[in-house]
Amino acid sequence: MNQRLMRLVAVSVSFQDCPSRQEIQGSLKQVQKLLTAHEASYIQTKKKKKSLILINSNVKTVNFFYFSKSLPFSTDTCIKLDAPINGRKLGKSHSVSHEVHFLCDPGYELVGSESRVCQESLAWSGQHPTCRDINECASSPCLNGGTCVDEVNQFSCVCAKGWTGATCQSSLPTSATTGPFVRPSRCTIVQGTTHCTCEPGYTISGRDSNICTDIDECELFHNGQAGKLCLHACVNTPGGYRCSCPVGYNVTRDGRSCKDIDECATRQNNCTKDQMCINTYGGFQCVRVDCPKIPNATYVKTSPMRCERNPCPVDNKACSQAPNSFSYHYLAVVSNLSAPRVMFRVSALRPMGDTLRFSLLGGRQARRHFTVQRSDRLTGQLMLVSPVQGAITLEAEVEMSELERRVHLGRYITKITMFVSQYEF
Missing domain, CATH: 2.10.70.10 (Complement Module, domain 1)
Known part of the structure; x- marks a missing residue:
């Protein structure tokens, strides 16, 4: 269109060098008509293309x-x-x-x-x-009779006895191959880098990554934050440890503490038929209760642990002043018990008088560790006033006197024997 318009203008100019105003206006009108016709033709062509696109889409x-x-x-x-x-x-x-x-x-x-x-x-x-x-063992990398184990992106060698290292290339000293506290390490090669590890309970021995030595857990965790591994004794073993107990004790289920063996209940004792087995911490005691022999008075056993005085003649004043009864009791305790502490109580079931008195009998050792106090009107109690150290046997006698207007009506002796063990758990 532009070329046609240029030719039209050129023709118009060629006929007359100086066109008049009317001629110029006429030329412009012709150009406007041509532009209008071309625009209408372009719009019509665009509508046809759009219709064709729609038809193709359908x-x-x-x-x-x-x-x-x-x-x-x-x-x-x-x-x-x-x-x-x-x-x-x-x-x-x-x-x-x-x-x-x-x-x-x-x-x-x-x-x-x-x-x-x-x-x-x-x-x-x-x-x-x-x-x-990829089978890393295809090239047989393990030496000296070692067995190759193929792993993902790596391999490891299980070395024959006397050899160690990533490819079993190093020999172990003779002592290292026989001692249970020394083991060869297990090494793997990952992308050209050697990594050596030890069995549980062992660690790399210094700079030599081919040898693993046993970890002494008993020494390493002797006083850890969670407490000692064993409450009594720790025994180091190859790759681990175990707790031990003294004679007369068994290890508890947690493996750390100790539990007393009841030799009397399990019949692990040598007591005779006329003896009574008393279980103690870490052992047992065979005891025999015999009634005391006191001048002017006789006693008879009324139960395995009690002796009572026979009736006295009317004119026998010495007999009437002897204790009415003796009771025997045995306690098993551990050493270093905190004090003061109540160890035993004595009471009257049917008092006949108006007053009860309690007192401690015995020698210096008994008075060093014990005293007697009244807990109420009818009861007295044996008190531990100082801790007992080590394994020892202590005896104490508590006397309960019954009075009526300050006149003695009767005396009752309770003998208490304590078997103290030196171990406490």
């Missing part, structure tokens, strides 16, 4: 509908490919002529097609790949 829609009714899936792309196990897939498009690539993780090798292309037949080229573990 045809494609109809075709897609027709084919979707006859085919079970879309025919525009190939089926989706998954990444192989222990590998990766590069590329997400499954359209025709597009390509995907496959890689394996370290320690694995690719078997199959490294890349596949979606073909016009909507089938992938090549074979689906897999990632196979």
Whole structure:
């Protein structure tokens, strides 16, 4: 259009060098008509193209509908490919002529097609790949009779006796191969770097990474934040430890503490038939209760632990002043008990008088550790006033006197024997 317009103007100018105003206006009107006609033609052409595009779109829609009714899936792309196990897939498009690539993780090798292309037949080229573990033991890296163990991206050697190292290349000293507290380390090679480890309970021996020495847990955790490993004694063993107890004790279920063995209940004692077995901490005692022999008075055993005085003649004043009864009691305790502490109580069941008095009998040792106090009107109690150290046997006698208007009506002796053990758990 622009060329035609230029030719028209040129012709107009060529006829007359100095056109008049009317001629110029006429030329401009002709140019305006041409521009209007060209614009109308351009709009009409654009409408036709839009109609053709709409028709083509409808045809494609109809075709897609027709084919979707006859085919079970879309025919525009190939089926989706998954990444192989222990590998990766590069590329997400499954359209025709597009390509995907496959890689394996370290320690694995690719078997199959490294890349596949979606073909016009909507089938992938090549074979689906897999990632196979690389056998690091194929080159027999273990020396001196060592056994190779293939692992993911690495290998380790189980060395024969007398050899150690990542590839069993180093010999062990004779003492190291026989001692239970020394073990060869187990080394693996990962990407060219050697890593050596020890069995549980062992650690690398100094700078020599080929030898592992036993960890002495008893020494290392003797006074840890959680307390001692064992409440009594710790015994170090190859690769571990165990707790031990003194004679007469067993290790408890937690493996740390000790529990007394009841030799009397389990019949682990040598007491005779006329003796009574008293279990103590860490042992037992065989005791025999015999009634006391006191001048002018006789006693008879009324129970295994009690003797009572026979009736006295009316004119026998010495007999009437002797104790009415003797009771025997045995206690098993541990040493270092805190004091003061109530150890035993004595009380009257049916008092006959108006007053009860309690007093401590015995020698200096008894008075060093014990005293007697009244807890209420009818009860007195034996008190421990100083801790007892070590294994020892202590005896104390508590006398309960019954009075009526300050006249003695009767005396009752309770003998208490304590077997003190030196161990406490």
